[in-house]
Amino acid sequence: MVAGETSGDLLASRLLSGLRPQLPEADFHGIGGARMAEYGFRSDWPMEKLSVRGLFEVLAHYREIKGIQNALRDRLLEEKPAAFIGVDAPDFNFGLEAQLKQAGIPTMHFISPSIWAWRGGRIKKIARAVSHMLVVFPFEEEIYRRAGIPVSYVGYPLAEVIPMEPDVLAARAELQLPANARVVAILPGSRMSELKYNSVAFIEAARVLMQQDASIRFVVPMAGAKQQAYFSELLTNAGLGDVPLQVVSGKSHTVIAAADAVLVASGTATLEVALFKKPMVIGYKMMRASWEILRHMGYQPWVGLPNILAREFLVPELLQDAATPEALAKALSGQLNDEPHRERLHQRFTEMHHLLLRDTAKESADAVLRLIGHKAAA
Structure with missing residues (x-):
């Protein structure tokens, strides 16, 4: 198995929670994080080596990442595992999966890349690489069926983990925040880039x-100590070291649950915020050269997952040059203060939660067992 970042580690751990009881003696290894390790997963390289985003940012680390991919490929071709499961990280995993599938090793990919948001030409490449695709959004099944790729809809794993009605007061108590405070969560991303x-x-x-x-409390969760140190350095260099923030190690779900509104980087975290039924502003900036290429590739108007699922702009998206401090603050103020809008969002996000709720651990584990020809235990 290969997961390339924190969200992939969490998704893979849900699959492993269903698979480990069925295969108690199996050796699960590859690249993954701490949550996967809870189920006996052995990571051959640190997951952080793959946590790079953006076209030119990846190029700077290309030699090292390619070296890891080749070394893992050679090891797996010699080992001939029962299956290889790539969890997200499509740029790394699809190339690896294609070579393994060609060698007769069954390959599964968990989480479809956003072929419905960006240019869909990758579907032919996916067909060459993947024996079976696990998808987390119901509308994705038909895309893969039309392309002749075996597919299973397994639900969105975090829809099971996140409660339908989060306990705001308990989250605030855990973070030592006043019960009646106005709280804004800020999630700038888990990757260094x-x-x-x-x-x-x-x-x-x-x-x-x-x-x-001045009464608003700002809470910022950090994925790890390295990210927290870098975040602090960035703020100090920008003259923002005096802004009163509560920076928390981990606990991103607790921070989101405690919030009245969230400023979040585009990505899977936006859907987590929606599952917590929180108003949000989606913001994202990247290297200028990467942006100039990527902004011409989208063929639908939304980038945030809640908006894509809703097929409308439920929440604001401010990208690149539009993501100015003033614009972000104005949009956040609207999310905080427009009570009818907040109630509408709560209803829409609750409907979204029910749509995505399946027994993902069981559904995904059963798909793996079918792929390797192993009968599930009763």
């Missing part, structure tokens, strides 16, 4: 909001 481009604009937006309402 995301922190680099989003952190300063996001915290400048917090400072603008704070000037309008």
Whole structure:
């Protein structure tokens, strides 16, 4: 198995939670994180080696990442595992899966790339690489069936993990926040590249909001110690070290549950925020050269997963040059203060939660067992 970042580690751990009881003696290894390790997964390389985003950012690490891919490929071709499961990380995993499938090793990919959001030409490449696709959105099944790729809809794993009605007061108590405070969660991303481009604009937006309402509490979860140190360095260099923030190690779900509104980088975290039924502003910045290429590739108007699922702009999206501190702050203020809008969002996000709710651990584990010809235990 290969997961390339924190969200992939969480998704893979849900699959492993269903698979480990069925295959108690199996050796699960590859690249993964701490959550996968809870189920006896052995990571041959640190997952952080693959946590790079953006065309030119990846190029800077290309030699090292390609070296890891080749070494893992050679090891697996010699080992001939019962199956290989790539969890997200499509740029790394599809190339590896194609070579393994050609050698007769069954390959599964968990989480479809956004072929419905960007140019769909990758479907032929996926067909060459993947023996079976696991998808987490119901509309994705038909895309793969039309392309002749075996597919299973397994639900969105976090729809099971996140409660239908989050306990706001318990989350605030855990974070030692006043029960009646106005709380804004800021999630600039878990990758170092995301922190680099989003952190300063996001915290400048917090400072603008704070000037309008000094009572607002801002809480920022960090994926790890390395990310937290880098985040602090970025703010200090930008002259933002004096902005009063509560920076928390991990606990992103607790932070989201405690919030009245969330400023979040585009990605899977946006759907987590929706499952917590929270108003949000989606912001994203990246290296200029990457943006100039990627902005011409989208063929639908939304990038945030909640908006894509809703097929409308439920929440604001402010990307690249539009993601100024003033614009982000203004949009956040609207999410905080428009009560009818907040109630509508709660209803729409509740409907979305029910749509995505399946027994993902069982459904995905059963698909793996069918792929390797192993009968599930009763």
